[in-house]
Amino acid sequence: MKKLKENEIIEKVLKVNKFKSLNPVQKEAIKMGILDGESLVVSSPTSSGKTLLAEIAGLKTFKNRKKMVYLCPLVALAREKYDDFKEKYEKFGLKIALSVGNYDSADPWLSKYDWIICSNEKFDSLIRHEANWISEIGLIVADEIHLINDESRGPTLEILLTILKRILPKAQILALSATIKNAEDIGNWLRAKVLKSDFRPVPLFYGIFSKNKIKMFGREDYFLREDLAPEEAIVENTILMKKQLIFFLSTRRNAEALAERLSKLVYHFLDEKEIKELEKISKEIERALPVPTEQCKRLANCVKGGTAFYHSGLLISQREKIEKAYKKGLIKVITSTPALAFGINLPNFRAVVRDVKRYIPGFGSVFLPVLEVQQMFGRSGRPQYDKWGEGILIAKSKQDESDLEEFYIKGEIEEISSKISNFSSLRMHSLSLISNRFSKTKIELINFLKGTFFGSKHEDFSLIEDEIERIIFLLEKWNFIKTKEVKENGGVIDKKLAPTILGKRVSQLYIDPLSANLLIEGLKNFKVANDFTILTLLAKTTELKPSPNLSAKDLIFVEEMIFKNEENFPFSIPDQFDEDYEEFLREAKMALIFLNWMEEKSEGEIFDNFKMTPGELHSRLEISDWLFYSILEIGKILNFEKELMKKIRKMRMRLYYGVKEELLNLVKLRGIGRIRARILFDSGFKNIKKLKKAKVEEIAKVLKSKALAEKIKKQIE
């Protein structure tokens, strides 16, 4: 009877996925007891069908009237899974929800759903908000769990899983990972069985380019034209095979330069229809902003020639267009920074890692880990189109060739390790653990940390204990927690830890306690401060790091600005010869960029003057908005003066919309942003009242849209 039910689930999953049978990895997982609630760590290549395991276990969990939480490292990935699951399983009565960042924060509504797809951070924040439905979880799927290895975002995932393990000891855990060396360690930590496999539905072959050939491992070599540069030769070879490829490069500039160079070559391989379609897309990409920036123009030009560069400085809309055009086969070559390696699902035939080194400040340029190069190769070989996929490295010399082979092809993948001992992440998570009452004393806190992956690997905890000591001291000094010594027989044996209301709120607001303190302390002197200096204060927070780079040209502007406002900084500014002076200049530059935005400088002007990219500015603005919101929330608790709250509220609005104060009223209207508000204002419609008096036709004339004018009128009434 039980077997029958299990088969039913498997049949169902296979059918909706249009598969005939389970692949070896999946069969093994069944054998290991995934349907019996057995926890598993699955370490296998991208596209080895790991998601399907989550679906099988998820259906079983549904049958048991429990919830599945599916944790993703990226919002884009979460959204993709959500769409996919919804399409496949909603018809069976499953309720599937997506809960990520700026989508919806209401927790209670999630209790009605069976499958909940989250980003790691979102779920962490849901725990901080003490969502009550968490107890109904029967299955936790953690996708791309090797993220634990990541310096900045790994600790969140690690702590999150440690918490879940503790509050849901009976829940099944399914940890999905790329191929890693020490999957057993993870299994050991999570008390889960380990399934290791290198199965791929489409085989992947490695190759090394040198001189005029690509030496392939396990396939016949390719011989290329000798009179072309390596990149060109590889591109020609690929296009002649009627395939596409992605280059991975170390910097944005390299990616842009190569795309531009290659577009001249690729253009000759395009047929008329493709040229026409690409021209259309090129125009769309160029028009992504009202005034195209230099970068937009360059990208548009590349696209015309059948190539595109891809990195985080692009606008989301541009990225999507490139992804779509690549999937359609219109764009033949994408040159990318590592942005594409992790996350976005862009299947292709051949991936070429040209730069196997990356610059790390303080370390110079270092070799990429094998794990990362594998990630870049990971999506090569599309099941529907290709019989195999290729991952290629470029050697610069004979020596280089054998080094690359030794290290990346024959070499072993690295172990992953915990990054939790990093002071700043420990600081943030300690406050959260204390706030949630998971750790009511210092010993409890340390014991909790012993339950992390770090703890499972390290016997010696003295380093962490020292750090915790310092963190407790700081958190108390900043008034985020209260402590009380526990004495026995006259000696101190432990320390009670309790959050203050402020500390609890800071933890919920998901900001670094250091930043929160910085803002609180700085704003005590708000009376001397002005817009620029408050923005500089904001730019000092960890959330807005790294600060933009300074060019010689910036230096003049920024120093002049600092000099003019010397008396108005709400914090003490470093001396010119101090070691942190340069960082201060960069923070001031960030503030100056924000100020320009608030002063209604055009985006193009800002990008050109400060060498900012559209993608960067938008993400910084979003973060600033969140910081301003946090200030207001903290202000409610600390009873900030009315004047200050008003000032912050105004600044928040102005920065959000990018407008001067006089437009704040207009911009509140739906359909009106900074550009249209300015047009209305300059045409005499200086406020809502004036708009009320005006006729629809008059407004329509100014905005060049009748529909819009009517929409506005409707809102006013």
Place this chain on the structure above:
DNA sequence: GCAAGAATTCTTTAGACAGCATGTC
């Protein structure tokens, strides 16, 4: 005397999660 091309020096360097309440050009 001048300009193209070579050599040298200078400059710069990947990514993207979170709160909250609704919509840009």
Place this chain on the structure above:
DNA sequence: CTAAAGAATTCTTGC
């Protein structure tokens, strides 16, 4: 403490 590509600048060379 480590590199390397591209841009900017200076130097060389050929006429």
